[in-house]
Structure formats: C-alpha cells, structure tokens
Amino acid sequence: MALSTLFLGKRFRNPIVLASGIVGYGKKFDEEVGLDKVGGIITKTVTALPRPGNPLPRVAEVDSGMLNSIGLANPGIDKFISDQLPYLQEHKTNIIVSIAGGTSEELVHLALLLDNIEYIDALELNLSCPNVAIKMQTSQDPRETFRAVDAVKAVTRKQLIAKLSPNVSDVVEVARKAVEAGADALSLINTLGGIKVDPVLRKFVLGNVTGGLSGPAIRPVGVKMVYDIKKELDIPVIAHGGIVDQWSALEYLLVGADLIALGSGLFKNPDLTEEVSAGLEKYLHENGATLADIRGELL
Amino acid sequence: MKKPLIHIGKIAQRTVFTCDRITYILLKIEIQGELKASPGQFIMLETGNDSYLDRPFSILQLRERELSLLIEVKGRGTRKLLSMKKGDSVRFKGIHGNGLGPIENYYGKKIALIAGGMGIVPIFHLVSQFNITGGGQIQLFFGARSRSFFDALDKHLQFSEVLGGFNKYLVPLKETGKTVVDVFREYVEKNGAPNHILSCGPEGMLKSVQEFIMETGISGELILERRMACGRGMCMACPVMILDGEADIIKMACTKGPVFAVGKGRKVIF
Numbered sequence: 236m237a238l239s240t241l242f243l244g245k246r247f248r249n250p251i252v253l254a255s256g257i258v259g260y261g262k263k264f265d266e267e268v269g270l271d272k273v274g275g276i277i278t279k280t281v282t283a284l285p286r287p288g289n290p291l292p293r294v295a296e297v298d299s300g301m302l303n304s305i306g307l308a309n310p311g312i313d314k315f316i317s318d319q320l321p322y323l324q325e326h327k328t329n330i331i332v333s334i335a336g337g338t339s340e341e342l343v344h345l346a347l348l349l350d351n352i353e354y355i356d357a358l359e360l361n362l363s364c365p366n367v368a369i370k371m372q373t374s375q376d377p378r379e380t381f382r383a384v385d386a387v388k389a390v391t392r393k394q395l396i397a398k399l400s401p402n403v404s405d406v407v408e409v410a411r412k413a414v415e416a417g418a419d420a421l422s423l424i425n426t427l428g429g430i431k432v433d434p435v436l437r438k439f440v441l442g443n444v445t446g447g448l449s450g451p452a453i454r455p456v457g458v459k460m461v462y463d464i465k466k467e468l469d470i471p472v473i474a475h476g477g478i479v480d481q482w483s484a485l486e487y488l489l490v491g492a493d494l495i496a497l498g499s500g501l502f503k504n505p506d507l508t509e510e511v512s513a514g515l516e517k518y519l520h521e522n523g524a525t526l527a528d529i530r531g532e533l534l
Numbered sequence: 535m536k537k538p539l540i541h542i543g544k545i546a547q548r549t550v551f552t553c554d555r556i557t558y559i560l561l562k563i564e565i566q567g568e569l570k571a572s573p574g575q576f577i578m579l580e581t582g583n584d585s586y587l588d589r590p591f592s593i594l595q596l597r598e599r600e601l602s603l604l605i606e607v608k609g610r611g612t613r614k615l616l617s618m619k620k621g622d623s624v625r626f627k628g629i630h631g632n633g634l635g636p637i638e639n640y641y642g643k644k645i646a647l648i649a650g651g652m653g654i655v656p657i658f659h660l661v662s663q664f665n666i667t668g669g670g671q672i673q674l675f676f677g678a679r680s681r682s683f684f685d686a687l688d689k690h691l692q693f694s695e696v697l698g699g700f701n702k703y704l705v706p707l708k709e710t711g712k713t714v715v716d717v718f719r720e721y722v723e724k725n726g727a728p729n730h731i732l733s734c735g736p737e738g739m740l741k742s743v744q745e746f747i748m749e750t751g752i753s754g755e756l757i758l759e760r761r762m763a764c765g766r767g768m769c770m771a772c773p774v775m776i777l778d779g780e781a782d783i784i785k786m787a788c789t790k791g792p793v794f795a796v797g798k799g800r801k802v803i804f
Contacts, residue, residue: 263767292761293771294586296610301763305770405779433609450586502764503580503588
C-alpha cells in the first residue's frame with residue numbers, strides 16, 4: 236500500500252515498472268515472478284514489420300554492466316497484436332506498449348493500430364534505440380523529437396511517453412521539445428553507445444560492433460539526467476539505468492523520478508522485483524516517510 | 535515454470551590444464567539437494583560477486599551430488615573462474631534448456647556422435663549415461679586441434695575408460711591433417727550411413743554435418759552454442775534461425791534449444 240503511485244492518472248501498485256526489451260512481452264516474467272508484483276510493464280519495442288535483429292554475438296559483459304545489440308528484434312505489429320498482447324489483457328498491471336519507427340508515418344501507423352485496444356494504458360515512443368541502422372536516433376535531434384511526438388500525439392488518445400537517448404549534449408533541450416510537442420511523460424535513459432574490443436582475438440566483441448551500455452555503470456548518468464530534467468520541467472519521468480537494489484531506486488526517487496524501471500539487472504537476479512519493493516517499503520517504514528515525501532526531495 | 539532456483543554449491547575439485555595454448559578448467563561442484571539434467575542442458579554460473587551477467591555452461595556430468603563442468607577460458611567471465619579455489623562457494627541457476635530426449639530413444643539405433651573440441655561436453659554427458667552393452671551400434675567421431683586435447687581428457691576425465699565400449703575415431707587435426715567430418719565421411723563410404731547423427735562443436739563443423747544430413751535424408755540433432763544474458767528466454771540474445779520447409783523461424787537457444795532437430799526439410803541457418 237505504501238508504494239501505491241498515481242502516474243498519468245492511473246493507479247500503479249508500486250513505482251516499479253519493467254523496462255522495454257527486458258522481459259519481452261511479459262509471459263516468462265509472469266510465470267517466474269508475477270506481473271501483479273509490478274506497477275506496469277513496458278513491452279519490447281514493436282515495429283511495423285518484423286525485424287530479425289542484429290548479428291551475433293548480441294551481448295557482452297563489461298565493468299559494472301553489459302553491452303547489448305539486440306537490434307529491436309520483434310515479430311512486427313500484426314503478430315504482436317494477435318499473438319503477444321492478449322496475454323497481458325488478463326493481468327492487472329498497467330500496460331505500456333513501446334513502439335519505434337524509421338519515420339513519423341510509421342509511428343503514426345503503429346499508434347493508430349493500437350489506439351482502439353482499450354487495455355493499453357499508454358504508448359512509449361522509443362526514439363532512442365542505439366542498435367538500429369540509421370544515422371542517428373530521433374531523440375538526438377530536438378526538432379526530430381518534436382516532429383515524432385507531435386505526429387503521434389495528433390492521432391492517439393493514449394497517454395504518450397517519449398523515451399530519450401542519453402547520447403546527447405543537452406538532454407533538457409530534447410526533453411523540452413518532447414514536452415512542447417505533447418508528451419505526457421518521459422522515459423530515460425536509454426542505453427549509452429559503447430564498444431567492447433577483444434584484445435586476444437583483436438576483434439570487436441559484438442556482431443554489430445557497437446551496442447548499448449546498461450547496468451550500474453550508467454546510473455550516475457541517468458540520475459543526473461533525471462535530476463536536470465525534473466529541475467527544469469514539470470513532467471512525469473520513468474527513470475531507467477542501473478537499478479539493482481532499493482538504494483539505486485531511491486537515488487532516482489530522491490531526484491524526482493515518478494516511476495523506476497528495472498532493466499538488465501533482472502537477467503542475473505530473478506528476485507530483483509521483490510527485493511526492490513520490499514527494500515523500498517522497509518526504507519519508508521524505517522524513515523517514517525511516504526513515497527510522496529521522498530520523491531524529489533533533492534530538487 | 536516458476537523462478538529459476540539459485541543453487542549454491544562448493545568447489546570439490548578444480549583442475550586447470552593447457553592444450554595448444556588454450557587454458558581449460560575442469561570444475562567439480564558439490565551440490566546440495568538432487569538435480570537432474572539431460573545431455574545438452576546447461577546452467578548459468580556466477581563467475582564472481584562483481585559479475586553483472588551469469589555465464590552459460592553445458593553440463594559435462596551430473597551424478598550423485600556432483601556437477602562437473604569443462605570450461606574453456608575465453609574472456610572476462612571465464613578468466614575470473616581461474617581464481618576460484620577448492621572449497622569456494624559458487625552460485626548457479628538452472629537447469630536450463632531443452633536437452634536430448636530419454637537415453638532409451640537411442641538404444642538399438644545406428645547412431646553417429648560427432649563432436650569437435652569443446653563440443654565433446656554434452657556428448658560426454660550422453661555417453662557416460664549409456665548402458666554400454668546397449669551401445670554397440672554407436673560410433674563416436676571426435677575431432678580436436680591436436681592429440682594433446684585427447685591426452686588431457688584421458689588424464690583428467692578418464693575419457694578412454696568412459697568410452698571403453700564405443701567404437702571411436704579420434705581425429706587430431708594437427709597430426710592427421712583431417713577434420714572429423716572428413717573421417718566420418720570416409721567411414722560412411724565403407725560402412726554406410728547411420729540412421730541418426732548427434733553433433734556438437736564449432737559452427738563450421740556443424741554446418742558440414744548438417745550438409746551430410748540433408749544429402750542423405752537421415753535425421754539429426756545439433757547442439758548449438760550461443761552467448762546469452764539471461765538463459766531463460768527474456769533477453770533475446772541467442773536466436774537460432776531455422777528453415778522449416780519454406781518458413782523461417784527464429785527460436786531462442788536457451789529455451790527452445792540448445793538441442794535442435796534437423797533433417798527432413800528442416801535445417802539451421804548458419
């Protein structure tokens with residue numbers, strides 16, 4: 236009860252959501268942990284057409300984190316709607332569907348197809364996947380960000396969350412454009428671009444050469460970006476990046492995060508969800524505080 | 535299926551050896567409780583407290599309360615395992631993956647087991663389970679870089695003893711200039727093709743084995759290796775592309791494999 240959170244007008248049983256691309260479309264997580272243990276799930280990004288994903292290897296461990304280059308592998312919107320989405324309908328958690336497109340038209344097409352599915356609570360626009368073969372991520376350019384959010388906002392009745400890239404010089408500027416275009420919330424950070432080299436084989440480790448860095452290594456970057464945005468803008472934020480226990484979740488909450496998203500930390504630790512929620516409850520109890528008391532305390 | 539159990543074990547024996555400038559670790563882990571695994575199945579091993587990801591390792595043997603792994607030192611995670619000592623506690627998750635079917639399925643059939651290098655691991659798991667008297671129809675073809683690998687396995691795994699009842703063809707590339715598939719094909723020319731092939735090893739070798747399976751119309755099972763982050767169907771890092779008739783299918787090696795049936799119009803796309 237202590238963790239119940241209102242976000243975009245919806246009740247979340249706790250401020251914990253599953254980041255996009257971590258648990259696919261949730262079935263396995265539901266079997267292992269239970270979707271009713273989290274406030275919401277952000278589904279793996281879906282595109283208009285199926286995408287096989289990037290060449291192998293797609294993952295590599297690095298100091299305090301990992302690189303991935305999955306490459307938005309997904310079955311395409313039609314199969315997603317017919318085969319994957321219905322499973323989520325039966326579960327009482329908030330459903331945020333992540334979509335990506337090479338153009339605004341593709342995003343609009345996806346948003347229209349999802350608009351009439353009542354049990355979808357919000358859309359997340361993935362404007363920041365570092366692993367697809369385009370010259371830049373949409374959210375690396377404030378004008379492109381505005382254009383994409385604006386185009387989707389014009390056609391959807393769903394709440395719209397823009398997922399931003401940390402691979403920028405001024406994330407607040409990009410965030411401001413997303414908000415001006417009508418984004419109801421922001422999700423950040425996506426992974427930081429990175430490369431790992433195998434000096435023994437003298438080769439790149441990932442099949443795609445570059446990948447996205449996640450894990451505790453990027454947490455200070457994420458905390459700063461959430462802090463910078465919350466100081467400047469009045470917009471709800473789903474914080475991502477290196478949450479591996481309640482303490483890392485608290486870092487984000489104290490700088491104003493509305494929700495916190497669990498990501499690659501779930502791969503090694505299947506108990507992470509319960510550990511974070513129990514840890515947060517204990518912290519609040521011991522400090523005689525509510526979630527609202529601590530949220531944004533350091534702003 | 536509920537959450538993967540986190541098992542805690544203790545290193546009962548740790549042997550490090552080097553062949554052809556590659557370092558290997560043989561780990562025998564004393565486990566609590568009883569675990570069952572079929573050949574081809576794997577565990578996700580924590581390679582240290584500071585490791586962000588577990589590493590997948592195929593099971594070499596699992597009997598009584600002892601889990602054995604044979605590990606090639608390749609990178610960051612496996613290098614960390616070098617510093618583990620006898621008596622150290624280790625954590626692992628699993629048992630993961632789809633292994634081979636019941637051992638009885640293979641009795642009485644004319645089967646070729648084709649292994650290359652570290653591909654011997656699940657094959658060793660399989661043959662050490664066989665009731666030797668039922669294994670007369672089984673031929674093992676095993677290729678390695680050089681004879682030193684066979685010698686090392688003999689010394690540390692009593693390899694010859696375990697394989698005593700099998701017809702085996704050991705093919706050291708350095709000494710013979712032949713690949714294991716070359717020797718297998720020579721065998722087939724003289725003795726005819728088997729009904730079924732089970733194979734694990736480098737992709738190039740598996741590709742040649744699959745070509746043979748497609749040419750002759752027999753059935754086969756390939757055991758594939760992939761890097762993976764979660765080992766349980768979530769991260770999408772370990773896809774295997776299968777061509778089944780006309781249709782391309784993507785399956786994750788961790789949950790739908792690592793054993794994949796091929797033959798009769800179905801093949802792995804390498």
